[in-house]
Amino acid sequence: MGEVLLLIEQGAPLVALEGPHGQPGARLPVFSQRQIPARRPRAPQHRSQHPGVDSEFRRQLFERNPVSPVRKLLQRDHRDRDELLLPLPLPVAPAGVEIEVDGVGPAVEGIGTDTGQLPAARAPVQPSGLDExxxxxxxxxxxxxxxxxxxxIPGLLQPEAYIRAIFDRRLPPASEEQIERExxxxLDRQQLISTNQNTAFSFVIEESVVARRMGGRDVTRQVIDRLLEMSAxxxxxxxxxxxxxxxxxxxxGQMYLAETAAHQWLGYxxxxxxxxxxxxxKDVSVLLQRYGRLRSQALDCRATVTLLERMRGAL
Structure with missing residues (x-):
């Protein structure tokens, strides 16, 4: 049985309920029948924080994610944080998993974890990064x-055998048709790296991710070969x-960052x-600071190649 939220006005009259055998029962408030008016979020100054997003795009976002009156009331003590009430731009996901953005509902495919990408609104998909x-x-x-x-391994760097190993082990199990589609x-999305030669791609990957040997030794060899190939x-x-x-x-935990053509940074x-x-x-700046520090703490590119070659030789 789902939870019920009761909004009780201060000073509301109480009515006594009678028990099954005539004994006094609980006293409950008499609820008003008036409806809670739906109010649009006040955030004209917040919109300026989203350069490049025109009014038509904002209108579509509001239509797709109307702000709940109850949610508005529950957040009445946080009126200085209007961004919490705004329907954020939605990520897009690959077919197979439903994504939620800050709990406001299914999102929409991109760069991400075992997928690392953003999918089409309300389409079941596997998260995979910043696509749209x-x-x-x-x-x-x-x-x-x-x-x-x-x-x-980031989705843009996964060899086919690794992709299949991930989906073969995913729960709930996917059908053969779903796996082939994913x-x-x-693989089609990975063409971005060769097609967008003016885009700077940077990946910091934990050594343990490679050492885990997801899919077995043969798959891990293919992963290392792929990383060495792409690093060149x-x-x-x-x-x-x-x-x-x-x-x-x-x-x-993991993070993805993208700089748009308008030089606006987005995190995922x-x-x-x-x-x-x-x-x-402000929040994207935090991710950028952390990513910059991670790059300084990780092995440099040459040391990374040496380590990967050593790991491959040990397989």
């Missing part, structure tokens, strides 16, 4: 794409974060059955 914001392309038109991963979609590209930097690292600022994080697209400048 609402209906505005992000990943394809990005000037810079950064990723820190502590759970799986594999084809992700001019527009790609891959750094391994050593397992033993006393100075590490990535304790809060994923969790269990949920994801968040971060566009508030």
């Amino acid at each position: 914001v609402g209906r505005v392309p992000v990943e394809e038109d990005a000037v810079s794409l950064y990723a820190y991963e502590c759970r799986a 594999v084809a979609s992700r 590209r001019r527009n790609v930097e891959i750094q391994i974060m050593a397992t033993i690292q006393e100075d590490h600022c990535g304790i809060d 994080t994923e969790g269990q059955r949920s994801s968040s697209l971060i566009s508030t400048p």
Whole structure:
């Protein structure tokens, strides 16, 4: 049985209920029949924090995610944080998983964990990164794409065998048709790196992610070969974060960052059955600071190649 939220006005009259055998029962308030008026969030100054988002796009966001009157009332003590009431730009997800953005409902495919990308609104998909914001392309038109991963190889770097190993082990189980569709979609998305040669790609990956040997030794060899191949590209930097690292600022988990063509930075994080697209400048700045520190703490690109070659030789 779901929870029920009762809004009781101060001073509301009480009515006594009679028990099954005539004994006095509970006293409950008499509720008013008036409806709570729906109010649109007041945030004219907040809109200025989203450069490049025109009024038509904002209108579509409000239509897709109307602010609940109850949610508004529950947050009446936080009127100085209007951004909490705004329907944020929605991430897009690949077919197979439903994404929620800050608990306001299913989101929409992009760069992310075992997928690392954002999918189409309300389409069941597997989170996979920054693909679109609402209906505005992000990943394809990005000037810079950064990723820190502590759970799986970033989606843009996964070889086919690794992608299949992930979906073969996913719960609930996916059908063969779903797996084939996801594999084809992700491989097609990986063309971004070769197509967008003017985009700077940076990846910081935990050593433990490679050492885990997801899918077995043969799959891990293919993963390492793929990382070595991609690290040789001019527009790609891959750094391994050593397992033993006393100075590490990535304790809060994976993150993805994209710089749009308008030089606006967006952040993206994923969790269990949920994801968040971060566009508030102050919050994106925090992620950028952390990512910059992670790059300084990880092995440099040459040391990363040496480590990967050593790990491959040990398989």
